[in-house]
Structures are given as C-alpha cells and as structure tokens.
Amino acid sequence: AAWEKELSRVRIQGGTDADRRIFYTALYHATLAPTLFSDVDGRYRAMDSVVRQLPPGTHNYSTYSLWDTYRALHPLFTLIQRERTIDLVADLVRMAEESPFGPPIWPLQGIETRCMIGWHSAVVLAEACAKGFPVDAARAWPVFRTRAFDNPANGLGEYQKLGFIPSDTVGEAVSKTLEYAYDDWAMATL
Numbered sequence: 001a002a003w004e005k006e007l008s009r010v011r012i013q014g015g016t017d018a019d020r021r022i023f024y025t026a027l028y029h030a031t032l033a034p035t036l037f038s039d040v041d042g043r044y045r046a047m048d049s050v051v052r053q054l055p056p057g058t059h060n061y062s063t064y065s066l067w068d069t070y071r072a073l074h075p076l077f078t079l080i081q082r083e084r085t086i087d088l089v090a091d092l093v094r095m096a097e098e099s100p101f102g103p104p105i106w107p108l109q110g111i112e113t114r115c116m117i118g119w120h121s122a123v124v125l126a127e128a129c130a131k132g133f134p135v136d137a138a139r140a141w142p143v144f145r146t147r148a149f150d151n152p153a154n155g156l157g158e159y160q161k162l163g164f165i166p167s168d169t170v171g172e173a174v175s176k177t178l179e180y181a182y183d184d185w186a187m188a189t190l
C-alpha cells in the first residue's frame with residue numbers, strides 16, 4: 001500500500017502493459033535513494049562521526065550518489081516529492097557543515113566517500129532554490145566557498161589560476177574542469 005501510494009504520484013497513459021510495468025519499476029528504483037539514515041528518535045551519526053540529534057520532523061539521509069543524481073533524479077524529486085525535497089535540501093546544507101570534507105560529494109552510510117569529482121550538492125541546492133524551495137543559502141555559502149576557492153587539491157589550484165585544468169598535470173582534467181565550472185555556476189546562483 002505504501003509503494004502504491006508512492007508510485008501513484010505519477011500517472012501515465014498509453015503504451016503497453018509491459019511499457020507501464022517498465023516505467024513504474026524504474027520509478028520504484030528511482031525513489032529508493034537517498035536512504036533514511038537517522039533513528040526514529042532523531043539521532044544520527046553525522047559526517048564527522050559525532051552522534052547528533054535532529055529537530056523533530058526532519059531526517060538525515062545517506063546514499064547520495066550526487067554525481068549520478070543531480071542531473072535528473074533530484075529535479076524529478078522537485079516535481080513529485082516536494083516535501084522530501086525540502087528535507088533533502090536542508091540535510092545537504094547540514095551535511096556540508098558537519099563533514100570534515102565540506103560539501104557532500106558522495107555520502108554513503110554516514111561518511112563522505114569522495115569517490116567522484118565536483119560537489120554537485122551545490123547543483124541540487126541551486127535547482128531547489130530556482131524552483132522556489134526554501135534553501136538556507138547564507139548558511140551553505142561559507143562551506144561551499146571554502147571548498148571551491150580555498151582548496152587547491154584535485155586540480156582546483158590549476159582551475160583557479162588558469163580557468164581550466166591541463167590534462168598533462170591532473171587526471172580527469174577535462175571532466176573536472178567541466179564539473180567545477182558547473183558547480184561554480186550553481187554556487188553563483190545561490
């Protein structure tokens with residue numbers, strides 16, 4: 001019943017029974033993550049490994065594959081899971097403050113894996129802000145600014161100095177240049 005309610009947020013017409021089954025199976029898979037990562041009493045293990053307490057009515061999440069999800073999943077959530085989007089956006093801001101690594105990149109089970117490039121949590125926040133969701137940009141900005149401007153690691157030094165990352169000095173140079181530029185744009189919109 002819970003899944004029927006969740007999946008019924010989107011109604012489709014046309015196609016075959018197989019097409020509709022494929023669509024709703026994909027929608028089911030899309031809504032599995034991010035996963036809830038807080039106890040029923042609001043306690044959670046934060047990105048700095050400290051056990052913290054959430055305000056009533058809020059949640060902590062994990063399994064944010066942001067490099068994979070900022071392009072389509074989070075924009076979809078702004079359309080079909082508006083109340084969850086508000087919670088996810090507040091969670092990303094809180095995680096940015098609590099993580100020793102700054103803005104979330106790929107949080108998994110309460111830790112930052114740093115296994116992808118960029119910090120696309122900025123994009124999720126900018127998208128939500130552009131669509132009228134409450135985003136505490138003033139609270140998020142110092143953490144994102146530090147990550148983008150005060151850290152020369154992962155090619156950021158070259159990117160800041162040259163405006164791009166030379167491929168003969170840093171691995172994944174073209175991808176990193178593209179990702180950092182897009183994340184910079186997202187931060188500028190905040």
